[in-house]
Each structure stands twice: as C-alpha cells, then as structure tokens.
Amino acid sequence: MEKTELDEFRGAMGALGDIKPLAPEQRESALKKDAADPLNQRARREAATAQTYRELNPLGGEFVEPVEPHDPIEFKRDGVQNGVYRNLRLGKYTVDARLDLHHHTVDMARSALYQFVRDCMEADVRCALVTHGKGEGRKTPAMLKSCVNAWLPQLPEVLAFHSAQKQHGGLGATYVLLRKSERKRQQNLEQHQRRTRP
DSSP: OOOOHHHHHHHHHHHTOSOOOOOHHHHHHHHHHHHHOHHHHHHHHHHHHHHHHHHHOOOOOSSOOOOOTTSOOEEEOTTOOHHHHHHHHTTOSOOOEEEEOTTOOHHHHHHHHHHHHHHHHHTTOOEEEEEOOOOTTSSSTTHHHHHHHHHGGGOTTEEEEEEOOGGGTGGGEEEEEEOOOHHHHHHHHHHHHHHHOO
C-alpha cells in the first residue's frame, strides 16, 4: 500500500514525540501580544512613514557638500542659453514667487523647498527666489545654503539657479529658473502656430 503525504507527515510528527497543536486561545493571545506591542507598532509606522516621505519627496541629503557663507552658488543645465542664464544671474527677471527658509530645520526646509517648486510649476512661475541666509557665526555655517545648493539640481523642474543680487538678499538668497509647465508650453506652441499661419 502506497503512503500518502499526509501519512508521511503524521509519521514524521509522531517521531518527534508528544506534539500538540496550539489551542485557539493561545493562538489568539500570541497574535494580540504582537499587535499590542507599542514598540513594534511604532517601528512599523515610522518605517512606513519614512518610505512614503521618500516617495513623495525625492530630495536626498544624507551628505551635503558644504558651501562657505560668502561663496556664490550657481547651476545651469545643458541647453539653457547663456543669455538667459546671464539675465537670471543679474536679477533681470521678475520674481513671481518667494520662499523664506529662515528658522527652518533641515527637514522642514527640504519639505518646504520641494513643495514650493511643485506649487511654482502648478502656478506657471518661471522665476522664483529662495531666501536661505548665509548662516554666518553658526556652528555649521551656511547649512541651509549648502542644502539648497545640493537639492535644487535634483529637481528636474529647475533649469538654473544663481545667488541673488544685493537688492534681493545677495549671497543669502538664490534666484531659481524653472522650466515651463506642460500647459504653458502648449499655449506657447498654439500662439506661435497662429502667428505663422498665412
């Protein structure tokens, strides 16, 4: 007679000695104990929150290259015309939106900057100003300035940035040039086509 898998399992269990299944109450209490453990719950919640935060805000910042308080910061993507960049650097564009990061922690600044750029894109803002301060006399000088310098190139919406002119905050602020939103690009294309039609 051929043994079934169940017979083999029963034989193996019998060989282990006196093994009894858990009573239903014991199974429930084991589950409740795991679920009721506040440290376990908190750790799971924090891990889920951190993962969600990383997905929502891709700005990294584990290591940020320090910038000196009196050094200008600058960045230009390939394809940005030199004349456009020069006008940004000289403060010739109208500043349509401003963000002040004074009194922000690094984490608060990361969230605020990310949301600010998203809001600017939604509102079709092309030139914005981020005030971060120079951080002179601090234990870690120019911390927010260094972070802004590291974070802005990570955002594909940012075409270029440069430290501001004196009237806009000088080395404690940065002009940010943003790409056109898809909606604005489409409008411009339609206007151009209307103008070129005979």
